[in-house]
Amino acid sequence: MLHDSLRELGLDKEVEKVANAIPDTRDRLNYVVTVSERAAERALNAVDRVQPIQDELDIRTQGLNARWQNWLESEDACERTRQLALDTQAHLDDVTRSVQVTRDELLEIIMAQDFQDLTGQVIKKMTVVICGIEQQLLQVLLDSSSETKNLWQTGIKSRAVENSSPMASLINGPAVKANEVDTLSSQDQVDDLLDELGF
DSSP states (O other): OHHHHHHHHTOHHHHHHHHHHHHHHHHHHHHHHHHHHHHHHHHHHHHHHHHHHHHHHHHHHHHHHHHHHHHHTSOOOHHHHHHHHHHHHHHHHHHHHHHHHHHHHHHHHHHHTTHHHHHHHHHHHHHHHHHHHHHHHHHHHHHHOHHHHHHHHTTOOOHHHHHHSHHHHHHHOBOSSTTSTTSBOSHHHHHHHHHHTTO
16 A cells, blocks of 8 residues: 555655665665775784884884993993994994885875775765655655645644654654654654554
């Protein structure tokens, strides 16, 4: 009977479009989750690779600095000075390499954030689809409710009538704060409303 009513109202095709849009929306949500997880893993792995390099660089720099300090405070032999200079040169070479590796890994972290653009586009598209679903389903409920039709046809638009109508709560959508008036705050309330409308 509901299907016949929908066909008479010319909404059967619209509801079919809505039904076909739901799997696409689900796929887009899964895509957002997958891309976000992959980007997070890339960023965390890059940080994990950089941290040991930075730690080693810090330890060697502190050690080399301490050796130079000891040399300045003592009467050192020429051989020790030569070895210290060689170690310093080797350390500076390592610093150059470490800085390059660190730079590459930091760039990897930056590039991993491209998921924000990708997921943002998907979420915007998904929002349009969800809004369409909401409007179509709401239209089905409005057109299927004789009570709502009568209210609209007689032009009764007072706040008191709107608040007493079960459709008013449906239009408000789910309550973000469950203690607010005129909103559906639980699945049971939604089910009760649909039962009243014959769904």
